Amino acid sequence: MNYKHPPITEAVIEIRLSEEISDSDKNKIWRDFIDEYPLEDMVIAAKDVEIKIDGNADNATTSAQIEKGLRRSSTNADEVILLWKNSFIVSQLAPYPGWETFIGRFEQGWSIWKKTAGYKNISRIGIRYINRIDIPSSDIEQPISRYLSIFPNIPETLGSSAHYAIQTQIPLAQDNLTLTISSSLLPTTMAPLLNHKSYIMDIDIGKETNPPQNDKAILELLNNIREIKNQCFESCITQQARDLFNHD
Amino acid sequence: MIFNAGSYMTAETPQQNLPEDDHVMRHIAKNRIRRDASGHVVGINSQAFRTRPTDNGALSVNWLEWFRKPTENDNIKVSIHVLRNTRNIGPHDAFGIGQVKKIKEVCRSRSKQVRIVHAPSRENPAHSTILRLEQDDIILQEALADEAFCQLIQNKDI
Amino acid sequence: MTDMQQLINPQPYHSCVFSQLTKLHNDNVSSAFNSTAINTISAEQTKPLNKNCSLNERLYEATARIKILIAKLSMHMEQEWRSNLFRQIDFLHTPEDWQEEDAPANTESFANFLKALLDIKPHLLPGLGLTYEGNIIAAWTTGKDRLTLEFLPNGHVQWVMSICAENEAERLGGKVAVSRLRERLSNNDLQRWFVHDSRNATTESA
Numbered sequence: 165m166n167y168k169h170p171p172i173t174e175a176v177i178e179i180r181l182s183e184e185i186s187d188s189d190k191n192k193i194w195r196d197f198i199d200e201y202p203l204e205d206m207v208i209a210a211k212d213v214e215i216k217i218d219g220n221a222d223n224a225t226t227s228a229q230i231e232k233g234l235r236r237s238s239t240n241a242d243e244v245i246l247l248w249k250n251s252f253i254v255s256q257l258a259p260y261p262g263w264e265t266f267i268g269r270f271e272q273g274w275s276i277w278k279k280t281a282g283y284k285n286i287s288r289i290g291i292r293y294i295n296r297i298d299i300p301s302s303d304i305e306q307p308i309s310r311y312l313s314i315f316p317n318i319p320e321t322l323g324s325s326a327h328y329a330i331q332t333q334i335p336l337a338q339d340n341l342t343l344t345i346s347s348s349l350l351p352t353t354m355a356p357l358l359n360h361k362s363y364i365m366d367i368d369i370g371k372e373t374n375p376p377q378n379d380k381a382i383l384e385l386l387n388n389i390r391e392i393k394n395q396c397f398e399s400c401i402t403q404q405a406r407d408l409f410n411h412d
Numbered sequence: 413m414i415f416n417a418g419s420y421m422t423a424e425t426p427q428q429n430l431p432e433d434d435h436v437m438r439h440i441a442k443n444r445i446r447r448d449a450s451g452h453v454v455g456i457n458s459q460a461f462r463t464r465p466t467d468n469g470a471l472s473v474n475w476l477e478w479f480r481k482p483t484e485n486d487n488i489k490v491s492i493h494v495l496r497n498t499r500n501i502g503p504h505d506a507f508g509i510g511q512v513k514k515i516k517e518v519c520r521s522r523s524k525q526v527r528i529v530h531a532p533s534r535e536n537p538a539h540s541t542i543l544r545l546e547q548d549d550i551i552l553q554e555a556l557a558d559e560a561f562c563q564l565i566q567n568k569d570i
Numbered sequence: 571m572t573d574m575q576q577l578i579n580p581q582p583y584h585s586c587v588f589s590q591l592t593k594l595h596n597d598n599v600s601s602a603f604n605s606t607a608i609n610t611i612s613a614e615q616t617k618p619l620n621k622n623c624s625l626n627e628r629l630y631e632a633t634a635r636i637k638i639l640i641a642k643l644s645m646h647m648e649q650e651w652r653s654n655l656f657r658q659i660d661f662l663h664t665p666e667d668w669q670e671e672d673a674p675a676n677t678e679s680f681a682n683f684l685k686a687l688l689d690i691k692p693h694l695l696p697g698l699g700l701t702y703e704g705n706i707i708a709a710w711t712t713g714k715d716r717l718t719l720e721f722l723p724n725g726h727v728q729w730v731m732s733i734c735a736e737n738e739a740e741r742l743g744g745k746v747a748v749s750r751l752r753e754r755l756s757n758n759d760l761q762r763w764f765v766h767d768s769r770n771a772t773t774e775s776a
Contacts, residue, residue, distance in 0.1 A: 447697035502667015
């Protein structure tokens with residue numbers, strides 16, 4: 165369903181590899197993206213974090229491997245690519261321009277990536293959409309079920325949640341996919357709008373079992389995943405929520 | 413660079429009050445210039461008259477008549493020239509000009525008795541300061557921006 | 571940051587090198603399961619900019635943070651607003667006329683500005699400025715009348731207005747929580763500021 169004001173705050177396509185690319189290839193690919201993504205940045209992640217506690221928690225030691233990733237973004241900072249040694253990520257922040265544009269950007273980026281990296285075994289293909297549904301104050305007192313069909317079931321005697329976070333993982337028979345849905349209510353202090361309640365609907369669908377290795381099959385899978393993602397999103401919201409995304 | 417009030421003077425040097433009819437000029441950084449949403453310059457924002465903690469409550473200005481040029485315009489030009497040599501003046505910055513008498517009058521209307529004194533430095537012999545301004549008085553800062561420093565000259569125009 | 575916070579506010583898979591190292595696992599920590607890495611830098615936005623970076627890097631990083639804040643709320647604003655805010659923030663952060671002692675725009679201050687803007691929904695966007703501490707200044711000018719809002723990072727707004735009546739300026743000012751700003755300004759004829767175009771403008775454009 166196409167909305168006038170889609171609630172998507174971030175859409176991501178990730179190709180994860182079972183092997184790493186070299187630093188020189190990573191740097192070359194990074195440079196190849198300079199025209200489309202002129203703003204550059206470096207990012208850091210800690211891998212394999214270990215915490216060792218030997219009897220006394222005060223003596224706990226931590227260790228982690230540090231990996232540097234490279235990030236490029238468009239002048240408006242809303243179109244992003246992220247390069248790690250073992251993954252290629254294309255991200256779109258709001259405003260979401262639609263699937264055709266987004267997948268087109270992925271295709272273009274993936275072909276640039278492959279030109280230098282060559283064939284690498286793919287271990288996972290995933291799509292993730294993070295939606296934020298902002299409900300105005302006039303409706304704040306309405307039960308959440310008016311807008312969402314996924315939420316924690318809290319006994320009435322306990323009152324209503326100030327904030328919550330739930331997550332569920334569902335294996336999907338089609339294509340051997342795994343669907344992960346995270347739903348949460350932001351605390352008022354973190355809500356970006358005044359007099360609104362903001363709900364996060366984070367939908368992630370990935371394929372780890374025998375992911376396709378050729379471009380045609382990858383694109384076919386991504387298109388399938390996108391259909392499933394849409395069905396999932398639509399089944400997690402109500403008509404009242406849809407109306408919020410179509411206001412003038 | 414931020415001028416220290418009276419950096420060129422010893423503690424014992426009496427600070428000369430500026431004549432009431434004379435004028436002072438303040439450098440207005442680009443981000444304190446008042447613009448509308450289209451980028452048109454419409455004045456000075458009050459925050460341009462807020463001192464930094466390092467200013468010790470003294471607001472830096474330049475005494476225009478110190479230069480004793482034949483015309484007011486010449487005084488303005490030479491003052492801007494001096495400021496360009498002593499401060500980081502960007503292409504979109506500007507200079508606000510106010511009369512000493514008017515500045516004091518505006519401050520008195522907020523029950524503030526300010527002093528405007530000559531505080532020359534080696535690099536800027538016309539440097540002066542407005543003393544006894546309170547950093548938290550937003551209404552006084554607004555009055556200075558809106559009423560006292562009523563002439564605004566853009567750096568790119570000189 | 572607690573697990574609960576990570577879950578409700580999806581965390582960055584990466585963090586800017588200019589910021590501190592994020593304590594993240596290789597795979598997505600916002601999820602208990604193996605899932606697609608995300609790209610937001612929400613957690614980093616509240617961290618102070620690294621002063622050891624070059625001026626250009628600091629200004630770039632501050633601009634990117636602000637643009638991401640705007641992007642996250644773009645579904646609530648017209649494209650024209652978004653472009654205008656982008657243009658204004660680019661102009662404020664131009665390196666060539668940056669004052670060394672100034673701080674780039676504070677993201678919390680800008681987030682408060684966006685909250686107020688989307689709550690008030692003025693017909694006219696304000697002209698933006700920055701205090702030397704990096705607080706956002708929003709200015710509306712209608713003839714000789716002026717409304718200036720300074721958005722503090724702590725959720726408050728310092729406001730001051732000048733209204734010219736019978737050739738005399740009347741000035742009011744104060745501090746109010748951003749959540750009460752619209753109500754506070756409503757006492758002073760909200761429409762006066764937000765529907766008329768500015769006059770007496772000179773020709774320079776940002």
